[in-house]
Amino acid sequence: MFDVIAIGEVLVELATDRPFAHGVPARLGVSGDALNVAAAAAAAGARTALVAVLPDDEIGDAIAERVRALGVSDVLLVRRPGQQGVYLVHGDPSGERQFAYARGGSVGSTLSPGDLPLDQIAAAGVVVASGISGAISASARAALTTAARHAARFAYDPNLRPRLTTTAAAAGLLDELLPDIWLVTPSHPLETRELLGAATADAAAARLREAGAEIVVVTCGADGVLLRVGADAHRIASIPAPAVVDQTGAGDAFLGTFVARIARGDEVGRAAVRAAAAASLAVSVRGGADRVAALDEVDAHARTAAAWNG
Numbered sequence: 001m002f003d004v005i006a007i008g009e010v011l012v013e014l015a016t017d018r019p020f021a022h023g024v025p026a027r028l029g030v031s032g033d034a035l036n037v038a039a040a041a042a043a044a045g046a047r048t049a050l051v052a053v054l055p056d057d058e059i060g061d062a063i064a065e066r067v068r069a070l071g072v073s074d075v076l077l078v079r080r081p082g083q084q085g086v087y088l089v090h091g092d093p094s095g096e097r098q099f100a101y102a103r104g105g106s107v108g109s110t111l112s113p114g115d116l117p118l119d120q121i122a123a124a125g126v127v128v129a130s131g132i133s134g135a136i137s138a139s140a141r142a143a144l145t146t147a148a149r150h151a152a153r154f155a156y157d158p159n160l161r162p163r164l165t166t167t168a169a170a171a172g173l174l175d176e177l178l179p180d181i182w183l184v185t186p187s188h189p190l191e192t193r194e195l196l197g198a199a200t201a202d203a204a205a206a207r208l209r210e211a212g213a214e215i216v217v218v219t220c221g222a223d224g225v226l227l228r229v230g231a232d233a234h235r236i237a238s239i240p241a242p243a244v245v246d247q248t249g250a251g252d253a254f255l256g257t258f259v260a261r262i263a264r265g266d267e268v269g270r271a272a273v274r275a276a277a278a279a280s281l282a283v284s285v286r287g288g289a290d291r292v293a294a295l296d297e298v299d300a301h302a303r304t305a306a307a308w309n310g
Contacts (some may be wrong), residue, residue: 002048030066044256048071106263131161158195178208239277278298
């Protein structure tokens with residue numbers, strides 16, 4: 001029985017603070033949005049598991065070890081022959097990022113409905129996935145829609161990646177999932193405009209609520225977060241980061257913390273402030289899952305800002 005189950009692809013990460021070139025030093029890590037979300041949820045106190053496909057070799061062993069080190073259960077991981085996906089990320093001094101991927105035909109993209117532990121998914125507090133998983137292969141997309149139908153509460157981050165999918169395909173997947181979505185977290189202005197045709201965060205939130213999502217969180221970068229629950233809308237101010245080194249994984253830290261705290265009984269507004277604080281801390285180091293703050297540190301950071309307008 002898990003509070004949170006994250007579904008997706010795990011990637012080997014090569015992170016550098018210089019543009020890609022021969023001889024540039026890089027840091028080897030393990031990341032990917034599903035793992036980042038799971039790590040944040042575990043750090044926030046949730047019993048968390050990850051559903052992903054890893055290679056049945058020493059690379060897969062090392063990834064599984066990292067999953068466990070992050071406090072995430074490895075019992076739902078699937079192992080099979082295949083090539084591990086890799087991505088390179090270059091973060092400049094402002095924290096902006098440039099990505100390059102080597103993931104075509106990766107073992108992670110072979111995720112399919114048959115890999116899903118449907119009894120665990122049905123029993124979980126929250127099941128989390130993103131549009132990245134829906135874009136990496138037809139079988140992974142089918143796994144996503146299957147999980148959404150079986151989950152009691154399904155949380156979805158559209159996570160639009162133009163290198164992986166078209167806007168039309170991403171919008172179509174969102175529309176297909178909406179009847180089963182409990183929580184959705186589009187970003188503004190890119191995803192609200194491209195996937196929803198909405199000019200404002202408020203318009204996007206209203207449309208998603210009308211489509212059936214119980215909770216809508218529109219992330220607005222430095223302008224904070226718009227939280228819509230039922231007919232009530234609230235603004236949550238962004239919380240300044242101790243330092244901005246790399247924005248990779250900030251949205252994942254928010255989502256993982258948010259669903260974890262709701263699963264553990266927090267009121268939605270309190271969960272959102274804690275999530276904003278976790279996201280703020282996540283950008284202070286390089287890498288997607290290298291800055292996973294414990295809940296007491298998150299709470300201390302949240303107290304530095306009056307983020308919740310009640």
